[in-house]
Amino acid sequence: MLFLKWLEMPNIKLWWDKDIEWSLELIEQKYSSYVIGYKLENNEPKNIHAYIIEADCTPLQCL
Template sequence: MNKNITFKALKEEHFSLLLKWVETHHIKKWWDADINWTPELIEKKYSNYVKGFKHLKSKTQIIEKPMHAFIINCDGVDIGYIQYYNKHDFPPEQVYNTLELPESCAAIDWYIGELNYVGKGVGSQALNIFLNKFVFKVYENAFVDPGIANVCAIRVYEKVGFKKLWKVIVRF
């Protein structure tokens, strides 16, 4: 069943939705699980994304790198968050070598925050549209790094055409 999927540039007015979503169980399990989000933390993290960049801190300076952030809308309802950026601009959160990735490679981070839209095919439709409308107009490749136990996300990625490059198991 095809839905009318659109994307809105992230704005400060969306911050309350982000806070609601990142504190729901099905998101928190995979997205910054160790953070107790507050309105202030949401603003601190996402206010620069609204302006189109993310700070990358080195020992001697702060660099601004492009970050493209959007709200996913389905049939007039805001249902999730999605962002893309140059994968080579930011160090990986997991243990893998990004030098093995193609030069022209976007990273995608996203979620469906509204539980009523999870498991209904909306995610794969939204991701496919997003890749073609935004990502593949700038990059030749796209990269995602779901947790290996996040079977639902992995199924969506495979449905959309992603291929596994490697499996990384991180022990704490």
């Protein structure tokens, strides 16, 4: 839910997938493999690492 809120923020929409109306299902389709540690590029798995930045137990940003 945090990622959905972030993707739909107006200041984020200016730069990131501005023509997509995100839903939890779309996020799961695109990013579920990221949780496992890879994404597909040209049908090849590419290792990645994801992070959530927090301050005082409040999530601030996803990387």
